[in-house]
Amino acid sequence: MSQHNTSILPATVHYNDRDISWLSFNERVLLEAADKGVPLLEKIKFLSIYSSNLDEFYRVRVPALMALKKLTGKKEERHKSGYKRILHQISSTVFKQQQIFGDIFKGEILPGLASENIELVYDRPIPDEVSAEAENYFFTRILTYVKCMGLNEDTDFFTENNKLYFLVSLSDDNGHEYLHIVNIPSEEMPRFFSTKIDAKQYILFIDDIIKEHLDAVFMGYTINGAYSFKITRDAAIEFDDDYEEGLAAQMEKKIAKRDFGIATRFLYDDKMPAEYLDVLIGILKLKGANVIMGGSYHNLKDLAEIPVHKDSLEYKKWPAIPFTFQGKSLLDHVQQQDIMIHTPYESYDTVLRFFNEAAIHPEAEEVYVTVYRMAQDSRIANALISAARNGKKVTVIVELKARFDESNNIRWSKKLSDAGVTIIHSVPSLKIHAKIALVKFRKGYNVKALGLLATGNLNETTARFYTDHILLTAHEGIMTELKQVFKFLSLMKKPDDEDKYDYKHLLVAQFNLRDGFLALIDREIANAAKGLPAQIIIKLNNLEEKVLIDKLYEASAAGVKIDLIVRGICCLIPGIAGLSENVTVKRIIDRYLEHGRIFVFHNIGIKEVYLGSADWMNRNIYRRVEVCFPIYDETIKSEMLKLIEIQLETEDHKRAQQKIYELLSDKKEV
Known part of the structure; x- marks a missing residue:
């Protein structure tokens, strides 16, 4: 393995934390739902994507941080406090984002639907106009899947991963109070009930239909309150290198146990009384989980299923451009x-x-x-x-x-x-x-x-x-x-x-990928030192690996102009005087998910372009087989450079994808 000198870097180089950086990306997804230029149903999809992303974050990344905090010994107390700080910052950041989510939903989505004569009933009683139909739906459809479990000190109940529940408070005629858990069957059936009366569409969460008919589930009792909650569990699967069975057999066994991982997040209704919250935490053994206050509805990734279909409320369709050629094969x-x-x-x-x-x-x-x-x-x-x-x-x-x-x-x-x-x-x-x-x-x-x-x-x-x-x-x-x-x-x-x-053409992780990229950056550094033009353009999903980041810092300090387009995690910090002042970072969030990895090196005007599967993360560089490949065809290379130029130069990132579609459409017409 070749050595690359990074001695010019300052003693302390700063990096963004990968998890906080990822949360900032997810916030950009969330904020698309507030963008005036985004059609209403697309706004709803962005809220759904934000919610789904966050669920996966609590299933994958938070468990890793919790484990690291737990494994860190007394001699590494500094690291343990660092993990505690990050976990606290995650909770604080997510709480603020959830407030933004609620503001967008109430201030943008509900009024937007109302303007289309669609009422999404949210956090209020079911309207009289649809109560009879909702009641029939409860008894004929929903009740099939409703299950109840009484809570006491001896209760042995395991809440399933990311499934929805109510904690229901009851009292009998003698004033004795009881607590029960009731499931909300959002995976067994659609989350929303829809009906149309005259020209108006009503949409109800099944959560509200269940809540309104709990007296039928608990006959003879008074319903004091029902408070929603959900628990997210660790999704990690570990493998044994010397496992006697094949990987597929090992995998099937571990997948079956995935939803029984430790609780990483306990999300509860902000109306839930504190004493009930304590009871749930104790009985369901949730003391190690991140306890997060939310609203009345969880799993809002289900918003993607909202039963509204209007072309005028969606992005204008961009039909996929066909490839045509001469001949039959x-x-x-x-x-x-x-x-x-x-x-x-x-x-x-x-x-x-x-x-x-x-x-x-x-x-x-x-x-x-x-x-x-x-x-x-x-x-x-x-x-x-x-x-x-x-x-x-x-x-x-x-x-x-x-x-x-x-x-x-x-x-x-x-x-x-x-x-x-x-x-x-x-x-x-x-x-x-x-x-x-x-x-x-x-x-x-x-x-x-x-x-x-x-x-x-x-x-x-x-x-x-x-x-x-x-x-x-x-x-x-x-x-x-x-x-x-x-x-x-x-x-x-x-x-x-x-x-x-x-490998002289391909860059292959496990062989030459990291050192190949380091050498390409070194060449730009050498050119800059000679006073020659030097530039690097890189588009990635995630940028985390510190050896490559340090080399980019070194290149920037040497005068190489570096333009980065990073969709998700970006641990490099641009704009640090003497270190990264020649680096710009751009993020593009639009109708399509930016996923391509592109690497452009100026090479004194004879530009080299690579594409590939590898992000610059530790896992991609050291624990995966990745392949990046050069573009030799001059027509294709010119086209790739034009696409990346559009993304870099278009100030309104929402116009970049449209310009690319128009460019490729024009190419087809030619």
Whole structure:
């Protein structure tokens, strides 16, 4: 491993905390719901995304911080106090964001719906106009799923992860008080009930319908109050390297236990009396959880299901741009010319056709693919099954540890294996995050290869709203190295003679990715030292890894102009005098999720452009297999530079995606 001098850095270099930085990203998602230029139903979707993101944060990141705080010993008290400080800052930040959420919902969403003659009944009694219909819905639909549990010191009750409950206070005729837990079945049935009377639509939370009919559940008792709450649990899954069973079997057992993890967040109705709160914390063993006061409704990710459908309240549709070419075979076309597809602006059908043609092409003999997150009903997976049944040798490297997609990946692994596909799983300590595919052809004695290299998953569902870039190429140097990557993935270990894996085109994590990027930055530093133009443009989802951040600090201090587009976590702090004053950081939140990773190095005007799967995080650099790839086709390179230029130069970030769509549409027309 080569050494890179960072001695010019000050003794103390400051970094943003990764979790606080992520919360600031999620707040930007939240604030999209307050943007006057965002249509009403899109505002509601942003609130839903914010809520869903936050749930995952409390399932993944907060448990990690809690564990670190717990594991830190007396000799490391400074670190323990640091984790306490971060956890406190998280709670404080989230509380403020929840207030913003409530203000947006009450000040923007409810009035906006009302202006469309839609009443979303929120935190008030059910209107008389719909009470009879709501009552019938309760007795015929909701009551099927309602369960009750009395609370006392001997109660042994486990609240399921992120499910909704009421704590109900009752009293009998003698004045004795009782506490019960009642579930809100939002996963068993739709969260909202909708009906139309004359020209007005009424929408009710099922929470309110249950609350209003609790006297039917507890006949003979007086209902004193009902207070909603939910508990979020740790979603981490740990693996044993020497586990006797296969990874898939180990995974299935651990997934079954995931929702029984420790409680990390206890979110409760702000109207809940303090004495009831103490009872719940004690009986449900929640003393270690973050106790957070909220409103009457939780799991507002369900807002994505709100039963309102009006084109005028959504973004204007941008039909995906089709790729057209001369001839009948896409694979033949790729052998002659590289193709770049920019999703979701351009149609994903080109990628689907790549796999479909490979499944039937008479000269295609072998197909290799990495899978991280597949669509539930993946047409790519079905094309691979067809290829195997058509006599092709098909090898699929499936990453079973893709968080929250484990079950789907296991299901597809079994289905592919049953069809004759060779399935390879990663080892417990290493994730396969590369987005690559390879097709080998034989024509007489000649073997040729075509490759697919992408910034995002081979998933036609997420391709509809993730901005990604997919290269189809026959470049011989890249194909040679892509074969090496798949050989490594098939062995799941580095060879004794690493010279066999000499990457000159690709940057591959576990081999040369980090040092390759460091060398590219060093070249810009050297150019700046000679008084030559020097610039770096990097677009990422997350920027955390400190060796690479320090190198960017060094480059900035040397006079290299650095433009960063970072969607989520950004631990680099721009604008520090003498350190990062030449760095700008931009974030783009819009209708599509910015997901592509792009790296541009000025190289004295002969610009080098790389794309790939790797964010600059510790996990990507050190614990995953990632592939970044160069763009050699001058037309495609020019196009990529234009796209990144639009995103950097458009002051109103909400216009950047529209300009990109217009640019690509014009290209199609030409």
